[in-house]
Amino acid sequence: MSARQDSFRAALFNTGTAPPDGLTDGHGQPAGRRFAVYRNTVASSLITALKTSFPATAKTVGTGAFRQIAGTYMRQHPPTSPMMMYYGDSFPAFLRELPAVAHLRYLPDLAMLEQARREAYHAQDAPPADLAALASLSPDRLATARPGLAPALRLVRSDWPVHGIWAFNMTQAAPKPPHCAQNVLITRPAFDPEMTVIDDAMVAFVQSLAMGRTLQDATDHATAHAPSFDLGTALGPLLAGRAICHINAGDH
Amino acid sequence: MRDTHLHKHLPSAPGIGYKPQHFADISHDPNPVQWLEIHAENYMGAGGRPLAQLRHLAEIMPISVHGVGLSIGGDGPLDRDHLDRLARLCRWLNPASFSEHLAWSTHEGAFLNDLLPLPYTNATLMRVADHIDQVQETLARPMLLENPSSYLGFAESTWSEPDFLRELARRTGCGMLLDVNNVFVSAVNLDMDARAYIDAFPLDQVGEIHLGGHDEDTDDFGAPLLIDSHGREVADPVWALLDHTLHRTGPRPVLIEWDTDVPDWPILRAEAQRARTALDRLPAAVPA
Structure with missing residues (x-):
């Protein structure tokens, strides 16, 4: 079972890889893109959690760019607890090192402000x-x-x-x-x-x-x-x- | 907390999944909603508005605490810190019910924020039963376990889902949270008969029923693929499946879940009223 959850988790975060073996669709066929339902839900739920916590940051970079940035972040830094209200503590520091937003020099501080507002809340x-x-x-x-x-x-x-x-x-x-x-x-x-x-x-x-x-x-x-x-x-x-x-x- | 000792059980009446934007509406006139369910993880902060709202709501109606992050189906040990947080919340709130999912969401320290599926084998049965024992011991109360919505199956499964759940209930004494929409979604996705699933389910253990909306998609081969999105009204065939279920279980607490694109209160209230109607038209002969 451990190997099962290892391969499932790895495939969830590596969009280029095929779904794990041994998954079926109930019609005698391999599960195929049915696995993508889980992949999409994991990604979109974590990206939504970040967007909820960092709305001004998201608005500043725009919806499409934020999805990409938050998608990269969640793959590198998945949550370590189920409390989504605390997810993204390291997001401001991540932005500080992210070349794609280096021209928005104020962006990490804006995220830091949103992080502080969330902590206060x-x-x-x-x-x-x-x-x-x-x-x-x-x-x-x-x-x-x-x-x-x-x-x-x-x-x-x-x-x-x-x-x-x-x-x-x-x-x-x-x-x-x-x-x-x-x-x-x-x-x-x-x-x-x-x-x-x-x-x-x-x-x-x-x-x-x-x-x-x-x-x-x-x-x-x-x-x-x-x-x-x-x-x-x-x-x-x-x-x-x-x-x-x-x-x-x-x-x- | 004051008065919550009165709410030892959820009433066999409509409830809704609580969203903070409905706080004023519910405080003003909750009818026909008679109980609320919260996602435990949203109330694990140290203070502020979420806990203040919950404190108020617990004084006006029974609360069901529904965990979405314990990873009972995970192959590693349960997250001790998270279990302790759940225990603290339950001690503080003394809810009428606690429930969690037959699913996993944490793997090697990473929380994936989704309810992921597990194969039904003797090995997973023992592990999940151990986890349920640990939850019930730590919380010092029985829990309800919810059936998942499935998009795929596992070649290595040797148990049917209803049999797997029945055996878990027998071994651990836990109750069942029967999500009728999940049954419908899984039945379409995995080419099963939803009514046969309900009939095979350990219905005498059902302490709560869930209803929610789903989206329609198709898979690689053009077969229908339903997505358990909780973002719209409950579909008509799911209401029919609720009737089928209630005729076998008798009246039960029925929850409306709406978690994405959350509507204004009147729309949720209309869904709850539809659940009220389904409960009201049960023949008197159906056992309570």
């Missing part, structure tokens, strides 16, 4: 922290507090206007993407991921918090990038995105 629920508790902290204790970030929070750094390109493809009446690099903060205030374009100082701030630093440390780190960094402004998208889910108050 399925991330663990976490109720937001009590804002009254944060507001009631003395300035000293606020400075040494360590906000804990929601499991759904993601940061995507890009040399391309990756948010603009996503919006241009996915939302109606979106403007043409600007000519600038964009970092994107993804939060999940309820069930749908929300995206905010943020500067390098805010990236440094959020990364510091993600590493468990105090608000003061994170602010210092961000101010080193941009002297005009303002803590109140920086907390805005995190609070609106319900992305701070607990506050370890300082020890003062």
